[in-house]
Amino acid sequence: MSLTGVLSYQGGFERHLERLAGLGVRTLPVRSVEALERVDALIIPGGESTTIGMLMERFGIMQALLARIATGLPVFGTCAGAILLAADIEGSEQPRLGALDITVRRNAYGRQIESFEADVSDAAWNGAAFHGVFIRAPQIVRVGAGVRTILRFESLPVLVREKNMLAATFHPELTGDDRIHRYFLEEVAGI
Numbered sequence: 001m002s003l004t005g006v007l008s009y010q011g012g013f014e015r016h017l018e019r020l021a022g023l024g025v026r027t028l029p030v031r032s033v034e035a036l037e038r039v040d041a042l043i044i045p046g047g048e049s050t051t052i053g054m055l056m057e058r059f060g061i062m063q064a065l066l067a068r069i070a071t072g073l074p075v076f077g078t079c080a081g082a083i084l085l086a087a088d089i090e091g092s093e094q095p096r097l098g099a100l101d102i103t104v105r106r107n108a109y110g111r112q113i114e115s116f117e118a119d120v121s122d123a124a125w126n127g128a129a130f131h132g133v134f135i136r137a138p139q140i141v142r143v144g145a146g147v148r149t150i151l152r153f154e155s156l157p158v159l160v161r162e163k164n165m166l167a168a169t170f171h172p173e174l175t176g177d178d179r180i181h182r183y184f185l186e187e188v189a190g191i
């Protein structure tokens with residue numbers, strides 16, 4: 001049976017592990033290269049992208065994960081996880097994987113509305129609405145030619161996919177709706 005990892009240094013990893021377990025998936029918290037080598041798919045949670053990125057470098061995960069993504073490991077980054085996947089982070093040289101061809105702007109919704117909830121929808125997903133929980137969320141301000149926008153909020157992409165990489169600027173693990181985790185597992189990872 002396949003094993004789905006959640007990068008578990010900092011941030012919202014517990015809720016992702018619970019969500020995956022609720023879907024009947026075998027899970028592994030990932031904090032080492034050894035654990036990373038065992039998983040068939042990986043979620044990078046929200047949290048503080050600078051902290052998570054620094055710890056990824058310290059534990060040697062940055063290079064090891066980049067190599068696995070290049071050979072097809074399915075990854076799903078939520079919020080800070082999306083920032084860590086991004087090729088470009090506006091105005092920042094912080095450590096990142098840089099594998100996903102998007103530009104993000106951190107904390108882009110401004111201090112006065114650090115967190116908010118809104119319905120996001122897109123015709124590409126049967127016109128279905130998703131309840132998006134945005135917490136100090138980044139905006140995706142550029143998507144590369146190979147990147148598909150799956151969901152938008154106020155005309156900006158909030159769920160995008162490029163090959164084996166999926167990234168959301170919101171937190172699907174914080175609602176009762178498991179469709180986005182199922183999409184990652186079934187459509188991106190084939191689990």
Ligand code: GLN
Nearest residue numbers: 046047048049079080136
């Ligand atoms: N603002 C955080 C960052 O820039 C991301 C917030 C989140 O993951 N909820 O890393």
